[in-house]
Amino acid sequence: MAQLARSLALAALLAFAGLSAAEHCLPNDGTGCWPSQAEVTKLVDSLSSEAEVLLPTGPNADLYMSYATDTPGNSIKPSAPGLIVFPMNEGDVRKVVTFAAKYKIRLVGKCSGHDQLQRSNGYGVIQLVMTRGFRNxxxxxxxxxxxxxxxxxxxxxxxxxxxxxxxxxxxxxxxxxxxxxxxxxxxxxxxxxxxxxxxxxxxxxxxxxxxxxxxxxxxxxxxxxxxxxxxxxxxxxxxxxxxxxxxxxAPDTFIIMKVFLSIWPANMTAADGAPSVFTRFLTNLTWYQTVPPHISWQLDNQPDEQRVLLQISHTGRMAAEASYAELTDLIDEWTEGGYYIAHGPEFYTDVADFAVKNSGPSPPIRRVSQSIYVDADQEALDKVAGLWEMLYSEDFKSRLSGLDGAFQFWAQYRYGPGSAAGKAPHVARGMRTAMMEIAHENVWMKQADDMDRAPLSNQVKELMEPLGNSSYQNHCSSWASYNVYEDYKTRFYQNWEGLTAVKKKYDPCNLYVVQYGPGWDLPKATCSLSTPSTKRPPPKRSPPRRHLQA
Ligand SMILES: Cc1cc2nc3c(=O)[nH]c(=O)nc-3n(C[C@H](O)[C@H](O)[C@H](O)COP(=O)(O)OP(=O)(O)OC[C@H]3O[C@@H](n4cnc5c(N)ncnc54)[C@H](O)[C@@H]3O)c2cc1C
CATH class of the missing domain: 3.30.465.10 (Uridine Diphospho-n-acetylenolpyruvylglucosamine Reductase; domain 3)
Structure with a gap:
């Protein structure tokens, strides 16, 4: 029975993934390009003794299936790699890399597998999982x-x-x-x-x-x-x-302070004409610029509770009392404005503790997500305030009632002088100019709900796209015809032409190519790596004719 279930699951994966055409070699693509069992065995035997290779069939097929579908961040796009390899050293990586290039097989690195576009889990790829051998x-x-x-x-x-x-x-x-x-x-x-x-x-x-x-x-x-x-x-x-x-x-102490704020001042509603917590504080550029760079936060809209949650991180290198006093000043401002509901500070001794305790498990979920960098520009921020206020309206609440999973609108206020001064030249423009990244995550659990849930993402995309033309690709996912980014070259990167030139120089066959990445708009796998065993001897030429000197 387990065998049957596995075969059915694998067939479903292959059927789904088989819809996408590729110039790379794929298993069972009818061309006979895929390496034979003997050639795969030769590769496996050449690797170091601790390296592991998982194949779709054979004794470790169950393990293969669990890794092939191990997609903690987004399980909406499962697809089965051709081979999964856990290399233990650079020699192993080199053998796998050249094997892939010889057969024109797409190869992807994998670490946590959290990639929202599932680039580390494509169909027919060789998945190189670095988490065992590359941890020094x-x-x-x-x-x-x-x-x-x-x-x-x-x-x-x-x-x-x-x-x-x-x-x-x-x-x-x-x-x-x-x-x-x-x-x-x-x-x-x-x-x-x-x-x-x-x-x-x-x-x-x-x-x-x-x-x-x-x-x-x-x-x-x-x-x-x-x-x-x-x-x-x-x-x-x-x-x-x-x-x-x-x-x-490192700071002596890291503080996370969780603060709940109401959308409207106490005992007021939108009808009273009072400013929302967004226009008064959270999308107010002048106010944001008064907050020191060592204070940043994540904002979660919670329309059901009619409140926002701020998870504020204080990373200043100062005594705990001084840090706490700075955070208390913020609370005082929100209290005076009439928005404060409750707060609770948490102290951590180091950033690992701080990060682990604020991460939580990431179970397999089905997700389509959007991200927009909102520039440090009041006009752009006012549009965000308008969108967020709308989330708290009765009309919006009624549209979402009955949906399982989550429909989250969050923001990361992690941008300011440090990000503006950064020098990596190809990151999305917004990483330099934004005040914050806002995101929407449409999250559900059941495959049966896919066709009901995914289309909602296109509706939200229409709401969010006017807010900015730059996005964090790591927080965007697309699936089928939903959440498609036609402007990906400028939305996710700066200097696409420069990236394409780098691509052509270092990967001339365009073997390493993913959706929305450099090279995606070019012919793929246009050549392969000749290895000594496959390289044909150069054709015999007749000796060059000498020019006779007069
Ligand atoms: C719950 C959650 C929280 C997040 N929080 C943050 C955050 O705080 N800040 C932030 O900036 N982002 C955040 N992200 C986004 C995150 O940065 C991306 O999901 C990222 O792609 C994860 O990288 P990974 O190496 O962990 O995952 P993987 O899926 O293993 O890899 C991601 C991509 O990198 C490629 N890759 C991985 N290793 C290699 C390698 N050795 N060589 C070549 N290519 C490789 C993969 O092929 C894939 O294309 C979050 C994502 C999730 C799901």
Whole structure:
């Protein structure tokens, strides 16, 4: 029975994924391009003894299925890789990378698997899971940089640095990995003050399609590739092996303060003409600019409760009493305005603790999400206030009643002087100009609800798109004809032409290509890597005719 269930599940995956045409070699695509069992076995035998390969059939097929469908962030787009490989060292990666390039098989790195576009889980890919062999972490006492493998999650690097009373800039979600996060910039608790994760990287170790390893930095001969990887899209250039990043002295205490605010002042409604908490504070640029860069937060709209939740993080390097006093000043302002409902502070000794306790598990969910960077511009912010006020209207509530899962509108106020001054040139424009990122997540659990739920995303997209033309790709997902981004070249990146040039230079066959990434608009898998065993000898030529001198 288990075997039957597995076969049915696999058939469903293949049927769905088979709808998309590709020039890459796919299993069972009728061309006979897929490597034979003997060739796969030869690859497996050549890897180090600790490396593991999971195949759709054979003794570890159950394990394969669980990894193939292991999509904590978004299970709406399941698709089955052709091979799943856990490499243990660079030699293993090189063998797999050159194998993939020889057969024109698309290869993707994988760390947490949280990618909202499911780029790490495509159909027929070789999925290279870095989480076992690439987890070394070291610290340079001289320049205070941290070097870590592409299989480390933020929680690993944060915990390692906590022992040294340091921190690095990265995402807020402890279980997400820098490897994928950095590919579109990566932001978190410290971004408002110190820029994005990408701005703080000083070195990368990277492997190209032909197995060449490169040490990349911001000034060396391959600086074009360095900057393309840091913001120019995931899985588009090769395989990331390791990262070196700046660190900073950590605060003595981190504080998260959860605050609930009402939308309208106490005992008032929209009909009274009073300003909402948005126009008065949360979308008011002048007010936001009075908040110091070490205070940032996530906002969750909670229309059912007629309130917003702010999860404020205080990362200032000052005594706990002084930090707390700054947060209390904010509470006082909201209380005077009549919006304050309740609050509760939580103290953490280090950023790992802070991140882990504020992340929570991420079960498989079905999700279509949108993100917009809202510029530090009052006109743009007023439109956000209008949208958010509408969420609290009776009309909107009635439209959502009866839906399971969640229909969330949240925002990250992590932008300010640090992000504006950052230097990674390809991250979305909004990462430099925004006051905040706003997002919508349409989340449900049951496959049977897909066709009811997904279309709602297009309706929300129409509401959100006028708010900004720049988005964080890491928080956008699309599926089938829903949530399609036709302006992806300018919405998700800066200097698309520059990224395309990098792409052509370092991946000339366009083997590493993903939806909305550089190279997606070009012919794919146009050539393959010749290996000694397959390389044809050069044709025999007759010796060049000598010119006779007169
Ligand atoms: C619950 C949740 C919270 C989040 N919080 C934040 C946040 O606070 N800040 C933020 O900036 N983002 C956040 N994100 C977005 C997150 O950055 C993206 O989902 C990102 O793609 C995750 O990267 P990953 O490496 O963990 O995931 P993966 O799915 O493993 O990888 C993501 C992409 O990177 C590629 N990739 C991974 N490893 C390699 C490698 N070694 N070589 C080449 N390509 C590779 C994959 O192929 C894929 O395309 C969050 C996402 C979720 C689901």
């Amino acid at each position: 972490i070291s610290y340079n006492e001289t320049d205070h940089t941290i070097t870590f493998g592409a299989g480390n999650a933020h929680k690993d690097t944060y915990a390692f640095l906590a022992e040294k009373k340091r921190f690095a800039v990265g995402g807020t979600w402890a279980y997400v990995c820098p490897a994928g996060c950095l590919s579109n910039g990566c932001y978190g608790f410290f971004t408002k003050e110190f820029g994005t994760g990408a701005d703080n990287v000083v070195g990368l170790r990277f492997m190209l399609f032909n197995g060449t390893t490169l040490n990349l930095d911001a000034t060396g001969p391959h600086r074009d590739l360095f900057w393309a990887i840091l913001g120019g899209g995931a899985s588009s250039y090769g395989v990331l092996l390791g990262i070196t990043a700046k660190t900073y002295p």
